Amino acid sequence: MKKDIILAGVGGQGILSIATIIGAAAVELGMHLKQAEVHGMSQRGGDVQSHLRISDHPIASDLIPQGKADLIISVEPMEALRYLPWLSKEGWLITSSEPFINVPNYPETENVLAEVKKVKQHVVLDAEKIAKDLGNVRAANMVILGAASPYLGIAFDKLEAAIREVFGRKGEEVVNLNLEALRAGAKIAKG
Amino acid sequence: MKKALLLGDEAIAQAALDAGISGVYAYPGTPSTEITAYIQNSEQAKEGKVHSIWSVNEKTSMETAIGMSYAGKRALCCMKHVGLNVAMDPFVNSAITGANGGLVYLVADDPSMHSSQDEQDSRALAKFAFIPCFEPSSQQEAYDMIFEAFDLSEKMQIPVMMRITTRLAHSRAGVARREPRKQNEIKLHPNPKQFILLPAIARKQYNELLDKQPALEAASENSKYNQYIDGSDKSLGIIACGLAYNYLMENYQDEACKHPILKVSQYPLPRKAIEKITKECKEVLIIEDGYPVYEELLRGYLNQGLKVKGRLDGTLPRVGELNPNLVAKALGMPATKGEDVPALVVPRPPSLCKGCSHIDMYKALNEVMEKHGKGKVYADIGCYTLGALPPYNAIYTTLDMGAAVTMAKGAADAGLLPAVCVIGDSTFTHSGMTGLLDCVIEKTPITIIIADNSTTGMTGGQISHAYGRLEQICEGLGVEKEHIRVCTPLPKNHEELVKIIEEEIAYPGVSVVIPRRECIQTVGRPKTYN
Numbered sequence: 001m002k003k004d005i006i007l008a009g010v011g012g013q014g015i016l017s018i019a020t021i022i023g024a025a026a027v028e029l030g031m032h033l034k035q036a037e038v039h040g041m042s043q044r045g046g047d048v049q050s051h052l053r054i055s056d057h058p059i060a061s062d063l064i065p066q067g068k069a070d071l072i073i074s075v076e077p078m079e080a081l082r083y084l085p086w087l088s089k090e091g092w093l094i095t096s097s098e099p100f101i102n103v104p105n106y107p108e109t110e111n112v113l114a115e116v117k118k119v120k121q122h123v124v125l126d127a128e129k130i131a132k133d134l135g136n137v138r139a140a141n142m143v144i145l146g147a148a149s150p151y152l153g154i155a156f157d158k159l160e161a162a163i164r165e166v167f168g169r170k171g172e173e174v175v176n177l178n179l180e181a182l183r184a185g186a187k188i189a190k191g
Numbered sequence: 192m193k194k195a196l197l198l199g200d201e202a203i204a205q206a207a208l209d210a211g212i213s214g215v216y217a218y219p220g221t222p223s224t225e226i227t228a229y230i231q232n233s234e235q236a237k238e239g240k241v242h243s244i245w246s247v248n249e250k251t252s253m254e255t256a257i258g259m260s261y262a263g264k265r266a267l268c269c270m271k272h273v274g275l276n277v278a279m280d281p282f283v284n285s286a287i288t289g290a291n292g293g294l295v296y297l298v299a300d301d302p303s304m305h306s307s308q309d310e311q312d313s314r315a316l317a318k319f320a321f322i323p324c325f326e327p328s329s330q331q332e333a334y335d336m337i338f339e340a341f342d343l344s345e346k347m348q349i350p351v352m353m354r355i356t357t358r359l360a361h362s363r364a365g366v367a368r369r370e371p372r373k374q375n376e377i378k379l380h381p382n383p384k385q386f387i388l389l390p391a392i393a394r395k396q397y398n399e400l401l402d403k404q405p406a407l408e409a410a411s412e413n414s415k416y417n418q419y420i421d422g423s424d425k426s427l428g429i430i431a432c433g434l435a436y437n438y439l440m441e442n443y444q445d446e447a448c449k450h451p452i453l454k455v456s457q458y459p460l461p462r463k464a465i466e467k468i469t470k471e472c473k474e475v476l477i478i479e480d481g482y483p484v485y486e487e488l489l490r491g492y493l494n495q496g497l498k499v500k501g502r503l504d505g506t507l508p509r510v511g512e513l514n515p516n517l518v519a520k521a522l523g524m525p526a527t528k529g530e531d532v533p534a535l536v537v538p539r540p541p542s543l544c545k546g547c548s549h550i551d552m553y554k555a556l557n558e559v560m561e562k563h564g565k566g567k568v569y570a571d572i573g574c575y576t577l578g579a580l581p582p583y584n585a586i587y588t589t590l591d592m593g594a595a596v597t598m599a600k601g602a603a604d605a606g607l608l609p610a611v612c613v614i615g616d617s618t619f620t621h622s623g624m625t626g627l628l629d630c631v632i633e634k635t636p637i638t639i640i641i642a643d644n645s646t647t648g649m650t651g652g653q654i655s656h657a658y659g660r661l662e663q664i665c666e667g668l669g670v671e672k673e674h675i676r677v678c679t680p681l682p683k684n685h686e687e688l689v690k691i692i693e694e695e696i697a698y699p700g701v702s703v704v705i706p707r708r709e710c711i712q713t714v715g716r717p718k719t720y721n
Binding site: 010011023027032033034035036037038039043044045046047059060061062063064065066067068069078079081082084085086087088089091102103105106107111112115119 | 193194196198221222224225305306358359361362363364365434437438440441442444514515516519526527528529530531532533535536537538539540541542543544574577649651
């Protein structure tokens with residue numbers, strides 16, 4: 001099993017916590033992992049991305065070659081589009097529909113979503129709203145991860161276990177909120 | 192033991208602790224910052240009383256590390272590539288004094304300038320200083336090599352460089368650890384006078400450094416990190432340096448490479464292996480994630496011998512970071528690119544955080560400078576460099592750490608007035624203080640705005656050595672007390688800050704204006720050393 005995943009968003013949106021959960025689950029399964037992150041200047045409200053690679057076999061490059069990503073997981077719709085050159089023809093694009101507008105020339109949201117829907121295999125969901133309804137907008141990440149969960153090649157209970165492990169020291173309430181968010185996202189992906 | 196999931200930087204930090212360092216010395220700089228940060232948070236480091244407090248700049252950090260080596264203990268000194276420029280004097284001269292306790296210089300380069308003002312390749316400087324250099328191709332190799340680097344340093348009595356790039360520094364992978372080694376006891380060198388670089392001693396030491404070179408070359412030839420992987424198709428031989436080896440191998444996942452490959456991760460170059468691959472193969476492709484340092488060397492000035500492909504003949508791009516696709520193209524493999532980026536996608540450059548004190552500072556400064564015309568604000572390295580972008584468009588220069596003060600002085604000397612500069616509190620103590628003394632001595636008409644957010648912001652909020660002592664430093668350097676003006680940059684204080692800047696520009700001498708409000712990212716964090 002091998003999955004190449006591009007995580008996308010805007011600096012400060014916390015895409016790395018999605019990577020942390022997938023990474024914890026993959027390591028628990030004894031898989032190899034490489035995850036290239038963005039630190040430094042771009043973190044200040046700029047576009048950020050992370051290349052996450054998990055595999056049964058040793059991984060060579062820290063960067064995913066173009067056209068080879070199995071998944072783009074994005075917490076922002078325009079940022080999802082920025083990495084289309086990396087998505088394979090059979091790949092899935094999972095993104096939140098909620099735009100993060102911090103540039104004056106941000107395109108019309110409906111045009112952005114129309115482009116997203118041109119991708120053959122996509123899941124679009126308002127992760128922020130779902131998270132808000134569950135009690136905390138900050139769990140939007142986990143809603144997105146839930147929506148991506150059917151395509152990760154990792155059993156759902158392993159992701160749940162990873163959430164318990166990673167968020168465990170923040171207390172039961174935080175763990176449960178994130179678990180609910182994960183499940184809500186998964187429900188939408190399954191339709 | 193379960194593998195630990197570590198950034199390249201963290202793997203290096205853990206390795207240094209396990210290899211028995213007694214101190215890490217550094218000034219924050221992307222992409223090297225996380226090494227020292229990891230050691231500061233390590234229980235193992237606390238138990239071993241490993242020094243890890245930030246230094247004022249890279250020069251002081253390197254000299255302190257050299258002092259620890261002089262005392263017989265192991266020291267790690269970390270910096271970004273441009274930090275090595277700041278430390279160039281101790282860097283070159285410590286190769287001549289030699290090391291006592293193991294001494295490793297970790298330099299993190301930034302090809303493609305993700306967070307930097309140039310993409311210089313530190314391997315060229317290791318060669319310049321005649322010291323060995325390790326260039327890991329993975330996080331595990333980075334971990335393992337740190338042990339070898341310290342051992343080699345002690346065996347050969349020489350500082351050793353490890354060169355990494357942003358990609359390795361900030362990429363995570365599983366790393367298997369070794370048994371920790373004890374720290375060294377204090378032990379003077381049998382000949383401590385070798386550390387006195389009087390010309391007579393320096394000449395002798397320099398010859399000794401040159402005499403060490405054959406042994407260093409032999410170490411590279413025998414290094415397990417330099418591997419010759421033979422292949423049947425000798426029409427092309429491939430030399431892959433450091434991380435470039437991974438980009439090469441990514442393209443041979445489904446079938447093995449038929450060409451001979453020389454993986455290089457330890458310098459000086461392994462001469463015999465280079466001779467072998469160049470003799471056996473018709474052409475050689477050299478892949479370096481940085482400057483074409485060794486490509487140029489193999490090609491030769493007149494390019495009359497070997498057929499060498501790489502960055503200089505356009506087989507690979509002349510500049511920027513490499514990736515698997517660029518290497519595939521160099522090998523003549525088909526492109527794998529997916530769909531194009533839709534035309535409506537616009538760039539999203541970094542910007543100052545909402546509520547940042549620099550925004551209020553620039554609003555006031557722009558209002559004052561409007562009547563003085565363009566081109567008269569000199570800035571520096573930090574978050575406030577983003578004042579170059581819209582909507583501020585407030586600054587005209589950013590050269591290096593501290594240059595705001597001295598460039599403004601030079602322009603003032605030339606008669607371009609008023610001369611106003613913007614520098615952060617941490618950058619000021621890094622390299623601005625000396626320039627301020629130049630201004631004080633000549634009573635230069637200059638207005639220095641020290642944008643004090645009480646932290647080292649751009650690199651993630653490390654403690655600023657200026658904290659709590661900025662006015663004292665300026666006064667001590669000779670700035671008149673009445674021309675050190677402090678204000679809180681908030682929208683409600685806009686008029687006050689405008690007035691202060693106007694008054695100080697009108698004063699024909701040295702003024703320091705300190706708009707002081709803490710970085711909104713670090714509010715609430717304790718301001719203590721360790």
